[in-house]
Amino acid sequence: MEPFVHLHVHTEYSLLDGANRIPDLVQAAVEDGHEAIAITDHGNLFGAMEFYKACTKAKVKPILGCEMYIAQKSRKQPHSRKDNPYTHLTLLARNATGWKNLHKLSSFGYLEGMHFRPRVDMELLAEYAEGITCLSGCLSGPVNRALRHDDPAGALAEAGRLQDIFGKDHFYLEIMRNGLDIQDRCTEGMVKMRDQVDAPLVATNDIHYLRHEDCHAQDAMLCIATG
Secondary structure: OOOOOEOOEOOOOOOOOOOOOHHHHHHHHHHOOOOEEEEEEEOOOOOHHHHHHHHHHHOOEEEEEEEEEEEOOOOOOOOEOOOEOEEEEEEEEOOHHHHHHHHHHHHHHHHOOEEOEEEEOHHHHHHOOOOEEEEOOOOOOHHHHHHHOOOHHHHHHHHHHHHHHHOHHHEEEEEOOOOOHHHHHHHHHHHHHHHHHOOOEEEOOOEOOOOHHHHHHHHHHHHHHHO
């Protein structure tokens, strides 16, 4: 079997969204034969130390990251679905510099961009991109959002913008197979634009719970979160 590393993973620190307890998550990675696994909680790094220690103890390589909220205009403007919506990006630290920059981004999200969510913006990403690998994100990512609106030119522009910020070797088009028709259409769009952007594809799974039978618990959490 080809080695596979989960690069888009939510834990219980993605509050009222992720249902993975970190010890159980790391143990599952061991049982499934994974040599490495990432943590990418929504907008925060709260679980990173617990995750790092659990992985190190289990001899699994921890990849520290975050699924950041990106304000379309400015983090300093209030969130508005019409005028200043936010998208999602999967960011992974490659080294100590990247880890420090993730700290900076997360902190600025809470200190300067907090409105419903801790948001950053493209200005901050450009300032603190060193040492960070960027995946284009889930269905709520900027590239996929354009594809969902039948705007391949817009998707290409968003991908190019991110590639300019993070560097050609550190930007990936993120694809998933989760049974959603819209996701499959976005993946087709990613495949078509891969050569135009000259960016590799990376397969993730946007994990929010551990096993199939845990879906009901995660669904209950979402119901609480959305009222």
